[in-house]
Amino acid sequence: MFVVAVVTAGALVLAVVLGLVIGPTPISTPRILGDAFSHLGLGHSTLTSIQSSVVWQLRAPRMVLGLLAGAMLAVAGGTYQGVFRNPLADPYLLGVAAGAGLGATLAIVDVANAATIPTWTPLLAFAGAMVAVSLTWVIGGRSMRSTTATLVLAGVAVSALFTSAQTFLQQQSSAQSIASVYIWLLGSLANASWHSVLVVLPYVVGCVVVCVLAGRALDVMSVGDDEARSLGLSVRSVRLLVVAASSLGTAAIVSAVGLIGFVGIIVPHIVRLLVGTSYRRILPLSVLFGAAFLVLCDTLARTVMAPSELPLGVVTAIIGAPVFVLILSVRRMSTP
């Protein structure tokens, strides 16, 4: 456990440094560090003002947004897997993705022949995501003996409904706006700014804290609803609280960066393979691991084929899947 935590923290530091240092404009690490210290009133910066703004206005907000997105998606995925006791659960399970997709599509196709993505897209995406999850909760959570299965099924139904509405809208619109919607849906950190960081920060911090604190309750819930209640846990309240937190945080992230796949499902599983099945360990480590993982993937996404960028969701899958298989096979060999 300790070793894993140290290694993960190390990966996080590495991700932060690489996120700042790597880019088409070569600026060495010591000079970036010198500039950072000069802002704190220590020594003098050797960076030109352009270099300085490349580092602090382009790379830094992108790196920070990547940390927030990775942390939020990973911890939300881990929480969903716990609360639904379903290893296939990911943060988009209850309709966040479909809702955000519909919201974004509404924003983008509304502008005739849009070549750019309008500024209110995140707002509509966020609203769409929250509407979809709330609808899922109302449908799935109101039956007399609501189980997690009814909630998951309601999520499937709501997602289908929203996706079909989105498809219909796209089909009615121009090729140009279809392309814009598609690019938005793929997910990217390319439009990160300090503004978007500040907008999502309170959601992410609040929701991550709630999810991590829920670890012990999720461990109790692993024995099933009836038994967890007999042990003194208010299962319904815990479920409502953690689903709300995971969904809210995910919606905020999706509205800022689009749909980045694979992080939410793969990171908690990697962590679980390394430290066991207790959510008291899985969730906090998923926060660190998810943050590091996404920033490292984004660094690759923007450098491998520079100056063009790979879709972030593609890189997370290309890196994540082999890492997962590797850890799985190593674990198989070490446990008889």
Add this chain to the structure above:
Amino acid sequence: MTMVHLDHVTLRAGTTTLVHDVSLEVAAGTWCTIIGPNGAGKTSLVAALAGLRTLSRGTVSIDEQRLDRLRERERARLVAYVPQHPEIPVGMSVLDYVALSRVAFHGALRAPSRRDRDVVAGVIERLELGDFRHRDGASLSGGERQRMVLARALAQATKVVVLDEPITGLDVRHQMDILELLKKEVEECALTVIATLHDLTLAGLFTDRLVLLHRGEVLHDGAAHDVIRSEELATSYGTRLQVVNVDGNDVVVPVRGATRA
């Protein structure tokens, strides 16, 4: 002193009545077993006893406190529950599993206190689970696993433990082990046990009192010796049963070719 009091309890699921107007008083420090054929409503009744079902009518009180008026945590300090098929999370150690019992005491946001850890260690010792402490609970044999589940219920340190078919699927020796453990808790720690059992012989052997449930209603209630010999028992099971006495113990034997309507 009455520890468990069911007052005109009715339980419905949709239009089906699972339990109909059952009233029952169980004295502190005794063992009451609920018997009856499949579908008689035993599982629903014990779930209601553990405060896990919303009653259609009536009340369940434990230690003079109505369960429906308590919060989950308060209720969990009064009554522990072992379902027929407990869910054993894969990868959770025996120690961690038994320690789940203390969440009602330390809360879902706090770590277990020293006292919580002592209680858990004590029960693990008492039920001879020490050697398995760090094993994955899901990898244990049926008998060991059931002992682990029982340890969780006992570590909850309640006055009442409710068990649904605690010995189903175990071999004879492990069945005896589990029942002896429970009997010891009843006799030495004044625990009140309410259990459902299918084995009528074992039910008679260990229990002070049998309650025969049939189609959701109490058909007979009394000392094991009387209930086992009653006409109602054979009627409710729809088969002929013979009671033979072996060394002072009643043994219930089914008789072939005499199925009743």
